[in-house]
Amino acid sequence: GAVVSQHPSWVICKSGTSVKIECRSLDFQATTMFWYRQFPKQSLMLMATSNEGSKATYEQGVEKDKFLINHASLTLSTLTVTSAHPEDSSFYICSARSLAVLGYEQFFGPGTRLTVL
């Protein structure tokens, strides 16, 4: 149980375009979803926390107008990278949590590799 999927697993786009990444909790309802970014050979850096039905809370230094997060349902959160540039190329990983059912444990998706040309 507690499976999280991401789609797509990888994407290549041109500079200036927008890219949407989906994160789904497949077998539980996630009251909270988290978005992380990971550069090669580095750790995971939290970008934002989103609770279903409310606005995401962004970490310091993360541009909310550039990284749009929507958590419209208990099983789906999306991250849209707007007007992507090469420096946005990274590995984006989501995680999901259900505090009432599964406690504080976060279950991670497999990640999405974004390459901006």
Add this chain to the structure above:
Amino acid sequence: GQQLNQSPQSMFIQEGEDVSMNCTSSSIFNTWLWYKQDPGEGPVLLIALYKAGELTSNGRLTAQFGITRKDSFLNISASIPSDVGIYFCAGLYGNKLVFGAGTILRVKS
């Protein structure tokens, strides 16, 4: 902000050897977690620690939550080739996970 200092940065060991890695912090955490990440994948939870002093095992893995709540270690006994990967410690601070920099483990067979 909260930071976790994870060491060693990398290890290259012989199959069958035991491995030990640790994390320390200047901040207190109420929960410590250890994850493994394979290339191109998301992290997978190995062990979760909820009480200071707690010692927990998961197969060949053993982890302990330091009594001061500022440190934790992970041991892997009798390493095998599939143990290769990056191991991260993480501390739960409020609602958020703070990750260590990771330990890259390579195993020679």
